[in-house]
Amino acid sequence: MSTAVAMDERTLGATLTVDDLKVTFANKRQRVEAVRGVTFGIAPGRTLALLGESGSGKSASARAIMHLDNRGVELGGQVRLGDTIVSALSESELQKVRGGLIAMVPQDPTASLDPLRRVGAQIVEVLRVHGIETNRRAARDSAMNLLSRVGIPDPSRVMRAFPHELSGGMRQRAAIAVAVACRPTVLIADEPTTALDVTVQAQVLELFSELQAEVGMSIIMVTHDVGVAREIADYVAVMYAGRLVEIGSVDDVLERPAHPYTAALVDSVPTPETKRGELHVIPGRPPGPGDTPQTGCDFAPRCKFAIASCMTMPPPLVPVGTGHLAACPVVDGLVPAELAGVAV
Amino acid sequence: MGEPLLVAEHLTKRFPNGVLAVDDVSLTIAKGETVGIVGESGCGKSTTARMILRLLSPDAGSMQFAGEEIGMLGRSRLRSLRAKLQLVPQNPQTSFNPRLSIGSSIAFNLQSHGWEKRRLSARIGELLDRVGLGASYSSRYPHELSGGQLQRAAIARALCTDPELVVCDEAVSALDKSVQAQVLNLLVELQRESGVAYLFISHDLTVVEHLSDRVIVMYLGRVVEEGPAAELWRNPAHPYTKALLSASPGAAGPRIKLEGDPPSPANPPSGCCFRTRCAIAINECAIERPRLRETAPSRRVACLRAEPALISAP
Numbered sequence: 001m002s003t004a005v006a007m008d009e010r011t012l013g014a015t016l017t018v019d020d021l022k023v024t025f026a027n028k029r030q031r032v033e034a035v036r037g038v039t040f041g042i043a044p045g046r047t048l049a050l051l052g053e054s055g056s057g058k059s060a061s062a063r064a065i066m067h068l069d070n071r072g073v074e075l076g077g078q079v080r081l082g083d084t085i086v087s088a089l090s091e092s093e094l095q096k097v098r099g100g101l102i103a104m105v106p107q108d109p110t111a112s113l114d115p116l117r118r119v120g121a122q123i124v125e126v127l128r129v130h131g132i133e134t135n136r137r138a139a140r141d142s143a144m145n146l147l148s149r150v151g152i153p154d155p156s157r158v159m160r161a162f163p164h165e166l167s168g169g170m171r172q173r174a175a176i177a178v179a180v181a182c183r184p185t186v187l188i189a190d191e192p193t194t195a196l197d198v199t200v201q202a203q204v205l206e207l208f209s210e211l212q213a214e215v216g217m218s219i220i221m222v223t224h225d226v227g228v229a230r231e232i233a234d235y236v237a238v239m240y241a242g243r244l245v246e247i248g249s250v251d252d253v254l255e256r257p258a259h260p261y262t263a264a265l266v267d268s269v270p271t272p273e274t275k276r277g278e279l280h281v282i283p284g285r286p287p288g289p290g291d292t293p294q295t296g297c298d299f300a301p302r303c304k305f306a307i308a309s310c311m312t313m314p315p316p317l318v319p320v321g322t323g324h325l326a327a328c329p330v331v332d333g334l335v336p337a338e339l340a341g342v343a344v
Numbered sequence: 345m346g347e348p349l350l351v352a353e354h355l356t357k358r359f360p361n362g363v364l365a366v367d368d369v370s371l372t373i374a375k376g377e378t379v380g381i382v383g384e385s386g387c388g389k390s391t392t393a394r395m396i397l398r399l400l401s402p403d404a405g406s407m408q409f410a411g412e413e414i415g416m417l418g419r420s421r422l423r424s425l426r427a428k429l430q431l432v433p434q435n436p437q438t439s440f441n442p443r444l445s446i447g448s449s450i451a452f453n454l455q456s457h458g459w460e461k462r463r464l465s466a467r468i469g470e471l472l473d474r475v476g477l478g479a480s481y482s483s484r485y486p487h488e489l490s491g492g493q494l495q496r497a498a499i500a501r502a503l504c505t506d507p508e509l510v511v512c513d514e515a516v517s518a519l520d521k522s523v524q525a526q527v528l529n530l531l532v533e534l535q536r537e538s539g540v541a542y543l544f545i546s547h548d549l550t551v552v553e554h555l556s557d558r559v560i561v562m563y564l565g566r567v568v569e570e571g572p573a574a575e576l577w578r579n580p581a582h583p584y585t586k587a588l589l590s591a592s593p594g595a596a597g598p599r600i601k602l603e604g605d606p607p608s609p610a611n612p613p614s615g616c617c618f619r620t621r622c623a624i625a626i627n628e629c630a631i632e633r634p635r636l637r638e639t640a641p642s643r644r645v646a647c648l649r650a651e652p653a654l655i656s657a658p
Binding site: 205 | 520522529547555605
């Protein structure tokens with residue numbers, strides 16, 4: 001089975017492995033397959049960027065790793081953290097994993113911090129629930145340390161502040177402090193800088209790198225931004241229509257893409273050399289949740305390399321280099337740079 | 345620079361809550377030119393745009409559009425002005441009436457500018473063709489369109505009265521990158537056809553550089569630097585511009601770190617508003633507010649320390 005080959009390539013020495021992950025949102029009227037068989041692993045202390053456009057299934061994958069959604073969600077596949085099969089845990093066992101071994105930084109910290117409780121109390125709670133600090137006083141001291149560790153200049157004030165009293169950047173730092181409080185093995189960050197200004201984004205990305213060096217955690221960074229992926233990731237997994245289309249080291253995937261979608265996505269961002277009005281574009285749009293999935297390659301209708309067989313069978317992810325896999329048999333390992341995009 | 349289309353001088357806006365959103369901002373847009381405004385949230389770029397559109401009245405300052413003073417226009421004159429001055433908003437989902445078809449929304453715009461009923465459908469079809477949607481989209485409703493398609497419809501609506509200036513306020517920010525590229529190319533193509541000028545506001549620096557002839561950098565309600573886009577990116581002079589450009593993901597060269605957040609616009613620092621986060625600030629920066637002064641032809645900088653010899657200092 002192709003998945004087995006892929007597993008070896010992608011999960012050797014991994015802390016966290018995700019095997020054939022499937023996420024389906026279902027209600028009485030319709031079923032939406034948001035994630036359709038995604039496999040990857042992440043090594044200790046490394047960062048994997050899950051890169052894709054809206055609706056590609058990147059956030060749904062990240063949330064499924066922690067079993068965050070229950071109602072109306074069908075999960076398939078296996079998530080393994082070290083020797084623990086996370087996907088087989090009961091809800092009460094999951095509670096210990098969440099925020100302990102695997103923690104999450106959301107896109108919008110206003111949604112994850114409790115608006116009615118002071119920031120300090122929220123960090124203290126995490127520390128005590130997971131048994132890191134049993135003594136209230138000691139927990140407060142640790143919380144204070146954490147806040148100064150994430151670059152908050154005035155931790156004693158922020159301890160007493162409510163989330164709405166902080167700026168966006170400070171709030172995201174507070175959410176990161178909550179997430180790293182228990183020194184998680186894996187940190188999942190879902191577009192953590194998308195709502196922030198660029199200068200603050202730069203600060204927060206740097207903070208992730210510093211904390212990673214200190215704690216040794218693996219980071220899964222969900223992002224739509226090629227620039228962010230290039231900056232922070234060791235490995236990049238590109239998602240399209242709920243499937244992985246390419247995965248490999250950041251240099252391989254973003255500099256020598258082996259899937260036409262990756263190449264076109266990288267190319268659609270202007271560079272100083274791009275002539276005005278001649279941006280490379282991908283015709284059409286990504287499939288939405290209501291669209292019927294393709295029988296063949298999901299990208300085929302927008303792909304300039306597509307041939308007849310692309311329409312009939314979904315291409316498997318196959319190795320195209322060391323630790324570099326792509327799901328396109330047509331371009332055979334490397335998208336010719338001058339043909340990647342279509343200038344319109 | 346060509347013939348000036350819009351000349352705004354000393355625009356100032358203070359909101360009732362005390363926030364000085366725009367503080368003495370002057371800008372000129374020539375016919376057919378694209379001027380970009382960059383800056384972080386709260387820098388006053390959207391407020392400036394809203395004053396230019398006369399959606400907000402400035403507390404002080406003057407504006408001329410095609411030689412006519414527009415700062416104090418009454419309602420009926422304002423209406424005819426708005427035919428020449430249009431907006432493509434950030435979020436088309438909230439700017440289209442969900443209960444009107446795309447064609448009816450555009451027709452509403454056209455009729456309010458005196459178009460006769462019998463000419464409407466031909467005009468709407470032509471507009472939707474120009475933005476690459478096709479006339480059949482006229483009967484569709486906003487919820488039936490994707491974000492990119494709806495933004496094309498918003499562009500068609502903005503162009504319906506043959507405006508001379510279109511303000512694009514974060515017009516492509518909500519779109520996926522692959523769709524964003526399509527819309528950016530469309531904006532350029534339409535400009536080449538019609539000679540419309542754009543005031544392009546975005547937090548996305550790469551997009552602004554790509555699209556703009558000239559760029560204005562704002563910080564805390566003030567213009568700190570302006571100049572031709574390519575030159576500004578190659579050789580930024582203001583310490584804030586340098587930090588901003590270096591913070592963009594994928595930017596070349598070492599990153600200049602800014603500490604902390606911008607100060608509150610309700611209570612800006614004395615002197616230079618950037619001095620509290622500036623690595624090269626000196627005592628004088630706290631005393632005197634730096635004037636925008638010309639450092640090279642068409643380059644202006646508001647920094648006491650931005651002398652050619654000091655520009656390369658960290």
